[in-house]
Amino acid sequence: MELFSCSLLISCALVSLFYVWKFLNWVWFTPKSLENHLRSQGFAGNPYRLMTGDLKDSAAIIKNAENQSMEFTNDIVSRVYPIFYAAFKNHGKKSFVWFGPRPALILSEPESVRDVLMKNYAFVKMPTSPLNKMLGRGLVMLEHDEWTKHRKLINPAFHVQKLKNMVGSFHMSCSIMLRKWDEIPRIDGSIELDVWPYLQAMTADVVSRAAFGISNDNGEKIARLQKQQAACILQANRSLYLPGWRYMPTKANRRLKQLTEEIESIFCSIISKRMEEEANKSEEDGNKEDADLLGILLESNAKEMKEHGAKSGLNMKDVMEECKNFFFAGQDTSAALLSWTMILLSKNQDWQTRARDEVLQAFGTRKPDYQELNHLKILGMILHEVLRLYPPIVMLARHTDKADASGKVTIPAGVQLMLPVLLLHHDVETWGPDAKEFNPERFAQGVSGATKGQLTYLPFGWGPRGCIAQNFAMLQTKMTMATILQNYSFRLSPSYLHAPLTVVSLQPQHGAHLILTKI
Numbered sequence: 001m002e003l004f005s006c007s008l009l010i011s012c013a014l015v016s017l018f019y020v021w022k023f024l025n026w027v028w029f030t031p032k033s034l035e036n037h038l039r040s041q042g043f044a045g046n047p048y049r050l051m052t053g054d055l056k057d058s059a060a061i062i063k064n065a066e067n068q069s070m071e072f073t074n075d076i077v078s079r080v081y082p083i084f085y086a087a088f089k090n091h092g093k094k095s096f097v098w099f100g101p102r103p104a105l106i107l108s109e110p111e112s113v114r115d116v117l118m119k120n121y122a123f124v125k126m127p128t129s130p131l132n133k134m135l136g137r138g139l140v141m142l143e144h145d146e147w148t149k150h151r152k153l154i155n156p157a158f159h160v161q162k163l164k165n166m167v168g169s170f171h172m173s174c175s176i177m178l179r180k181w182d183e184i185p186r187i188d189g190s191i192e193l194d195v196w197p198y199l200q201a202m203t204a205d206v207v208s209r210a211a212f213g214i215s216n217d218n219g220e221k222i223a224r225l226q227k228q229q230a231a232c233i234l235q236a237n238r239s240l241y242l243p244g245w246r247y248m249p250t251k252a253n254r255r256l257k258q259l260t261e262e263i264e265s266i267f268c269s270i271i272s273k274r275m276e277e278e279a280n281k282s283e284e285d286g287n288k289e290d291a292d293l294l295g296i297l298l299e300s301n302a303k304e305m306k307e308h309g310a311k312s313g314l315n316m317k318d319v320m321e322e323c324k325n326f327f328f329a330g331q332d333t334s335a336a337l338l339s340w341t342m343i344l345l346s347k348n349q350d351w352q353t354r355a356r357d358e359v360l361q362a363f364g365t366r367k368p369d370y371q372e373l374n375h376l377k378i379l380g381m382i383l384h385e386v387l388r389l390y391p392p393i394v395m396l397a398r399h400t401d402k403a404d405a406s407g408k409v410t411i412p413a414g415v416q417l418m419l420p421v422l423l424l425h426h427d428v429e430t431w432g433p434d435a436k437e438f439n440p441e442r443f444a445q446g447v448s449g450a451t452k453g454q455l456t457y458l459p460f461g462w463g464p465r466g467c468i469a470q471n472f473a474m475l476q477t478k479m480t481m482a483t484i485l486q487n488y489s490f491r492l493s494p495s496y497l498h499a500p501l502t503v504v505s506l507q508p509q510h511g512a513h514l515i516l517t518k519i
Contacts, residue, residue: 027051030414031101037412038103044091046098053098058083069497069510072347074389075436076500077422081394084420097418104397104416107406110430113419114455115406116398117463123398123406123417125465135230135504138318138325139468151468153304153314154322157296158468163475164370166210170479171367173205178487181516189518192493194511196339199480200227203335206476207327211293212270222266226328229259230504267320274298294323326469328504333392334473336505338480339512340390341383346492346514348438355379356485365486373478381440383477384447387459388431389438392505394422396461421458430456490514 031048038045046054061082070079078085084106087095096105107113116123124143139150156162177198184191201220208219232255271294278298291299297319305313314322345352358378362368396419403412411417428435430451431442442450451457460467467473484490493513501509 027101031098031103034103034412034415038096038105038415041409043094043096043105045087045096045103048098048101048103051101053100053102054083055098055100057086058097061086066499066501066509069499072492072498073436074438075426076390077426080422080500080502080506081420084395084418084423088423099416102414102416104418105409105411106418106420107409108420108423108427110424110455112406112409113424113458114462116417116419117396117455117458117461117465119404119406120464122402122404123400125398135226135233135324135328138322140325140329149312150314150318150322153300154297154468156300157293158472160471162291162293162296163471166472167368167370167373167475167479169210170206170476171483173202173209174480174483176205177202178483181488182518186518190515192495192513192515194513195342195516196335196508196511199338199342199512200331200335202480203331203338203476206334207330209292210472211326211330212323213274213292213294214270218266218270222263222327223331225259225263225266226324226331229256229263230328230332232256232259234503263324264320267323268316270294271298271316271319271323278302293326297322330469330472333505334476336390336392336507337383337386337473337477339508340506341386341477341481342484342490342514343492343496343508343512344386344389344438345382346490349491351378351382351438351440352485352489355382355481356489359482359485368479368482370475373475373482376478376482378440379478379481381443383474383481384443384450384457385438385440388425388457389436390500390506391421391425391459393459393461394502394506395420396458424456424458427456430454487519488516489519490516 027050031053035045035048046057065079065082070076083097087097087106093106093108096103098104107116121144125141139147139154142150180198181191181193184193200223204219204223208214208222212219232252236252236256274294275298278295297314301313301319345355355376355378358376359368362376363372398417398419399415400411400417401413403410405411406417424430426435447457455462460470460473491514493515496513497510499509500506
């Protein structure tokens with residue numbers, strides 16, 4: 001018995017030592033080793049601080065930035081990601097920051113960025129935290145074989161012919177928004193309005209109709225719940241994440257769980273109902289050109305499983321995660337792009353006039369079709385310039401589990417890679433001395449002409465993992481802006497506060513207060 005007890009104690013001690021070593025390796029030895037490796041390659045950053053790294057500094061800097069608006073300028077880097085701006089200011093372009101015990105290397109050389117985005121098998125998306133997965137573990141977050149399978153099945157929903165048939169839905173949603181504007185009492189023919197919530201509601205309606213064929217009431221409810229969910233996750237991500245903490249019955253965790261369950265319940269109901277409808281459709285009905293994105297996905301999925309077996313397709317959970325992802329991304333990024341477009345055209349009346357003249361000359365006051373929207377060159381130039389100055393996603397993150405080389409840099413396993421989209425878009429060496437100015441003329445010869453072949457413009461990502469819904473977002477935005485320009489002129493309100501803020505996408509923190517005049 002004594003021998004058994006002694007053996008048990010020794011085993012417990014060895015197990016304890018093993019976990020103590022793993023913990024020490026996580027919080028100290030590995031971070032210090034990675035720091036030494038990065039410094040040996042000429043990168044600079046703050047010395048590693050146990051457990052927290054730069055998180056405390058980052059939280060304080062972000063809070064300070066959010067508590068202040070700024071003068072109207074497109075030089076927004078210091079406010080949008082202040083921790084990276086501080087790293088560049090203090091340590092130069094070859095710098096890194098600490099997210100807890102893991103260093104994040106900032107790669108701002110176009111050659112390195114291109115290499116990382118092309119090697120999607122080596123440099124993968126950051127491991128998704130359990131909190132971030134609540135937004136939807138769909139195509140955006142998947143890797144390797146899972147990503148390949150999902151991409152193949154979702155691709156048919158974004159073919160050009162399918163997008164052409166969504167133009168009517170886009171116009172209907174925008175018309176509903178404009179009717180609401182028309183009903184607001186006017187003073188001297190004008191109204192003062194925060195267009196941001198209207199644009200959010202309108203893009204939620206677009207996604208509801210074009211993607212899921214559901215009512216606007218359901219769409220607005222999903223959008224509202226997802227916005228609250230994203231705010232909760234963003235707040236939680238600003239502190240050190242401890243494994244298992246999400247299970248603690250804190251007020252924030254209970255609220256996040258409630259929001260997630262409510263969102264998933266709505267989507268489960270939508271998908272179940274649609275699957276029943278799909279099962280009862282005739283073969284002739286299955287070929288309808290005006291099918292929405294969910295219908296096309298379910299049809300594509302059913303065909304794949306019929307030809308290659310159930311394992312080759314998506315299950316109910318997979319479909320729901322894709323729906324959550326697309327609804328959030330489709331509504332959020334499009335609303336942000338539209339708001340910044342209206343804000344910048346309010347500041348640059350000459351370009352607003354040029355865009356309106358182009359629209360009226362192309363199709364007057366009637367509803368445009370797909371081809372006419374695609375031929376709006378001036379509006380296209382404007383949208384590219386807005387995306388350059390105010391990209392929806394200001395930073396792309398990757399990591400690697402194995403040491404790999406990117407450009408002239410050898411990246412050790414365990415290092416986060418931050419690809420600063422906003423810095424690339426505002427780089428004076430690439431875009432010239434007016435890089436921070438609104439000048440759509442730079443896109444007169446298209447994106448390749450503006451970038452001179454360099455990878456310095458990536459508002460929708462780039463490479464194999466580029467945004468699958470890019471054409472959907474651009475077509476929706478063109479339709480909305482063309483319709484607004486047909487009906488209203490607009491300028492900045494004196495109550496507008498310039499305060500770009502990242503809440504997943506880059507948004508106007510205090511809204512987009514404009515003065516609109518009916519044409």
